[in-house]
Amino acid sequence: MSILMLFGLATLRSATYGENEQLFTRQIVWDIAGFSLMFLVLFIKDRTIRNFSIILYVFSVVLLAALLVKGTPIGGSKRWFRVMGFSFQPSDFAKLSLIVLLPYLLEKRWFWRSFFLTVVPAVLIFLEPDLGTTLSVGLIWLFAVLASNVNKKPLVILLILVLVFLPVFFFFGLKDYQRARILSFLNPEEYGESYSYNVLQSIHAIGAGGLFGAGYMKGKANLMGYVPVSYTDFIVSVIGEEFGFIGIVFLLSLFGLLFFEVSRWILNVKDEYWEILMVSACGLIWFHVFENVSMNLGLLPVTGVPLPFISYGGTSTLVFSILVGLILKGIALARVEKKL
Structure with a gap:
């Protein structure tokens, strides 16, 4: 590094x-x-990282929601908070929180909880709008699920649905x-x-x-x-x-x-x-x-x-x-x- x-x-x-x-x-x-x-x-202790993951996630979602209201518009998008001359991008923080939280959920075999808790920040980031970061959030979840031991059948169904609705999303979602x-x-x-x-x-x-x-x-x-x-x-x-x-x-x-x-x-x-x-x-x-x-x-x-x-x-x-x-x-x- x-x-x-x-x-x-x-x-x-x-x-x-x-x-x-x-x-x-x-x-x-x-x-x-x-x-x-x-x-x-x-x-930092292993147990602290696991236990703190939920708090980190909630904080990141609150920041993303506040960003849509109080964020500094730059180039037509609200992706940054401007504080004392420095810019802070909450979506990066959200990616970190998911990487720490998803393993905690998936090792307990909570597939759908992991999915819906990923959708929340993904939607907030998409509304900024920030398509690239939204995609990276989805990929974080995909990598996490593939690395876990959860049943992969729901994942296959979701991927098929994504492919089916992709043209609709292209014309009406973007x-x-x-x-x-x-x-x-x-x-x-x-x-x-x-x-x-x-x-x-x-x-x-x-x-x-x-x-x-x-x-x-x-x-x-x-x-x-x-x-x-x-x-x-x-x-x-x-x-x-x-x-x-x-x-x-x-x-x-x-x-x-x-x-x-x-x-x-x-x-x-x-x-x-x-x-x-x-x-x-x-x-x-x-x-x-x-x-x-x-x-x-x-x-x-x-x-x-x-x-x-x-x-x-x-x-x-x-x-x-x-x-x-x-x-x-x-x-x-x-x-x-x-x-x-």
Whole structure:
């Protein structure tokens, strides 16, 4: 995680050079805070985490409900609370609460309770609106259920119903701009001056980087601001332009090493709670990496999903750091079990 943070800070320094340089300084603070939280989690007792999961969930739902009333509108969405110059995104906190709560429910075989308690924050997040985070919340539940020992027949029925009603949801459940984003993915040239603009600029920047890149802080598309919000959603375009294909491979290798190590230890976890938690936490990180890199390359629709430890973001950095701390705690417990 420390290598990812350092690589992220180096990239962010280039992405914010000349404008928004204060974001780089803030991210240093967020990274230090996140690293500290990761170690703090290791000292929290297993029983405390399980018992506190319900309180954490209720608090996150209250925050999401309050956000729809008191949230700061940015770009037509209410996704953040603005406090003393800093933005706080409750949906990230909700994902953390679900990752801690769902294993507690599923180890008791409470399938439908886990489903309905996931639907509540998912609906509140969808109303912000935030389709990408809504999708990630659903995937957290899916990863958790697949990792558990509950009866999978209800899951199959639910997935079939989702596929059946997906066209209806597309036409009547999504807002116009959300449908436009999906359509622009299918036909980017037609939306080249609007919804596909960021993606096309990102693809051009990555393509210009070639194999080895233009060099650190030498990417023209980045420095001249051709790719909007390159320090958040489109941070991969900066990596691709300045470090080339080699830089993207290096980045994916770091995440790949993390996933490999976690999956290796998951096989040794005997406690079902921690097995489910580690799978869902690792699954969420994987989804963010897969979706963010893919949308930068034009392989998936844009959903506003940040790249963990690389994109700028305070709340997301803290939450992902806590998740890594929980994963490390699960690994530590697995090591103890292995010795016994």
